Amino acid sequence: GKGKAPVTDNASGKRYPIPPPVLSGTGNVTKMRNDGYLFFTIRDGSAIMPGYGYGMMDEDVWDLISYMRTMDGAAYAVPVEVAE
Numbered sequence: 001g002k003g004k005a006p007v008t009d010n011a012s013g014k015r016y017p018i019p020p021p022v023l024s025g026t027g028n029v030t031k032m033r034n035d036g037y038l039f040f041t042i043r044d045g046s047a048i049m050p051g052y053g054y055g056m057m058d059e060d061v062w063d064l065i066s067y068m069r070t071m072d073g074a075a076y077a078v079p080v081e082v083a084e
Contacts, residue, residue: 025072038065 023030030038042061045051052061 023068023071028071030068030071035062035065035069038068 033041039058039061041049042064043051043053043056043058056064
């Protein structure tokens with residue numbers, strides 16, 4: 001979950017040169033996103049990430065999100081309401 005796995009290595013130049021997001025520990029982006037955002041990003045993709053809805057059932061995507069939430073520091077932090 002720290003974005004340093006061999007699959008993300010761009011040394012060969014074959015991958016898009018933007019590093020993957022950090023999903024655990026210091027600087028993780030998972031806690032900044034709610035479960036719905038993660039679900040649709042995984043299922044449908046985003047700007048440079050392909051969607052995996054073709055290969056994963058919705059239940060599998062939810063299971064993946066549940067797993068991601070177990071990573072160090074990745075629990076969703078509910079935004080604090082700001083008084084107007």
